Amino acid sequence: GQQLNQSPQSMFIQEGEDVSMNCTSSSIFNTWLWYKQDPGEGPVLLIALYKAGELTSNGRLTAQFGITRKDSFLNISASIPSDVGIYFCAGRRYGGSQGNLIFGKGTKLSVKP
């Protein structure tokens, strides 16, 4: 089935560092979403993007809808310990089944020992 390639799979952060992750698809999407999941919890929506080229911020988080409509990026500035968790991208294709979201496999953010 359709897959999103999300990278990196995991990364270690040190407090204060900036973090970047991205998702790419072979299909064109009309919506990109970024979620964060804490252990034992359901995913929580961070940012939603609806137009190619759109750049949206939510506090220290900034996400962009790629101009090609096949990718999206999430940046976290000045990371803090509570940023630890798993970040998922999700996309909705043009012409796809109504509401059918496709999820990436996640980027696991951990604190450097």
Add this chain to the structure above:
Amino acid sequence: NAGVTQTPKFQVLKTGQSMTLQCAQDMNHEYMSWYRQDPGMGLRLIHYSVGAGITDQGEVPNGYNVSRSTTEDFPLRLLSAAPSQTSVYFCASSYSGRETQYFGPGTRLLVL
């Protein structure tokens, strides 16, 4: 609002047993869906519903049944559990299929 609620939080089943995972939302959302989350696989759509009385299959529907008799509830049924159905199950809802989805806390299922 309680948002999206799921019960039970944990469940252990034996192979061949049946059970129903409950999902309810109090936000008057038309769209509801069920996902399973497995290590390294992300979230995969099992079934979804665009409104009461309407359901459709997602990416991995085999072994699961759903019904939508009310706007609020969207139960997921396992008729004959298999070890391959060991997973974490999430229910989600939104006003419409094009709006952002809100997830419940999940049900952790172990099939022995």
